[in-house]
Every structure is written in structure tokens, then in C-alpha cells.
Amino acid sequence: MPGSPARLGVLFVAATAHAVAVGDLLRAAVRAGTPLGLKAKAVMDAGQLVSDDIVLGMLEERLRQPDAASGFILDGYPRNLAQCAALQALRERLGQPLDVAIKLDVPSELIVERIAGRAAKEGRKDDTPETVRERLRVYAEQTEPVASYFERIGKLRCVDGVGELEDISRRVLAALPQTLTA
Numbered sequence: 001m002p003g004s005p006a007r008l009g010v011l012f013v014a015a016t017a018h019a020v021a022v023g024d025l026l027r028a029a030v031r032a033g034t035p036l037g038l039k040a041k042a043v044m045d046a047g048q049l050v051s052d053d054i055v056l057g058m059l060e061e062r063l064r065q066p067d068a069a070s071g072f073i074l075d076g077y078p079r080n081l082a083q084c085a086a087l088q089a090l091r092e093r094l095g096q097p098l099d100v101a102i103k104l105d106v107p108s109e110l111i112v113e114r115i116a117g118r119a120a121k122e123g124r125k126d127d128t129p130e131t132v133r134e135r136l137r138v139y140a141e142q143t144e145p146v147a148s149y150f151e152r153i154g155k156l157r158c159v160d161g162v163g164e165l166e167d168i169s170r171r172v173l174a175a176l177p178q179t180l181t182a
Contacts, residue, residue: 018067025058026050036061047131049079049138056086063094071096080142084149098166100151102172104161108136 026044029037036057040050060112063072078084091098119127128129150156157175160169 002026009179010105018074020059020062020068022059022074023054025062026055042058045127045130045149047134049127049135052083052086057081057089060090063096064088069179078146079139081149084146098155099177100175101147101155102159102175103147103150103156104172105158106161108133111136125144136160 015034026037026040030041030044031037036054040058043050043054059074059077064066074087088098111145112129115127115132116129118124147156147158159168159171159175
């Protein structure tokens with residue numbers, strides 16, 4: 001969900017996976033001026049969500065790096081059913097199984113406040129309150145079915161995403177299968 005606490009994956013010290021935050025991946029590609037990053041920049045500057053093809057290309061490049069071979073935690077992907085299918089195909093190519101999908105439950109207006117505050121602090125123009133509300137509308141329309149998909153296949157765990165990062169992290173760790181935290 002947009003605005004859910006970022007970098008949660010890095011707190012999973014007990015897990016043997018590396019965090020891959022799609023938003024950070026996109027911003028790094030933009031900063032580096034890669035071909036996919038330049039395409040993403042134009043879309044992000046317009047306040048739109050970056051296309052599946054661009055995101056999947058960046059994601060595949062990242063997940064093929066050696067540190068992701070033992071596993072990875074995705075933050076911000078998949079966000080629609082087409083991406084679920086693309087992720088499944090990518091995982092099959094990489095030989096990586098899906099263990100669990102975590103959904104952080106956070107009220108919409110808190111998300112708007114979090115992202116607007118972050119944008120002001122970081123001087124980012126792509127995260128105005130209006131833009132965030134539009135992303136939340138798109139989220140409800142496109143991403144909420146992803147949660148239903150993961151629920152149908154028995155992989156979804158819902159976690160309260162409100163509070164201090166340490167507390168949220170503890171709740172997420174408690175929702176993970178023991179095989180990932182042992």
C-alpha cells in the first residue's frame with residue numbers, strides 16, 4: 001500500500017532475504033539515468049504510476065544480482081493482477097518460491113500525511129496530497145485484487161501498519177512463516 005512504512009524488509013534481521021523496495025529501485029534508476037530510469041522519470045514527474053514493463057525490467061535486473069539469490073523481500077510489488085502473473089513467471093525463471101505476502105493495513109489519510117511529510121522533507125515534487133490520493137484510488141481499483149489473489153492461494157497475511165516502525169516490524173515478523181525467521 002502506498003505510504004506504508006518503508007524499508008520494513010531491512011528489519012527482518014532473522015530472515016535470509018534481501019529487501020527490494022520498488023520505489024527505491026525506481027528512484028535509483030532515475031538518478032543513475034539508466035534507459036529504464038529515464039522512462040520512469042517522465043512518468044513519475046507526471047504523478048503517474050510507472051508501467052509494468054518498466055518496473056518488471058528493473059526488478060528482474062535487481063533480482064538477478066547475487067545477493068538476491070538466497071531470497072528477497074519485495075516492497076511495493078506486485079500492485080495489480082498482471083504484475084502477479086509477471087512476478088510468478090519471473091520467480092519461476094529465477095527458481096524462487098513465494099513464501100508469503102504481507103499486507104500492511106494503514107488508513108488512507110494517514111498515508112497522505114506520511115507521504116506529504118516525506119515529500120516536503122526530501123523536496124520531492126511527485127508526492128503532493130492530490131497525487132497521493134489519486135494513487136490510493138488506483139490502489140483500491142488495481143491493487144486490492146492482489147490481496148484477494150494472495151488470500152485465495154493461502155499466502156496473504158494482514159498486519160496493522162500503524163505505529164512505531166519497531167512495533168510494526170515485530171508484527172510483520174510474527175506473521176511470517178517460522179521457516180523464514182528461524
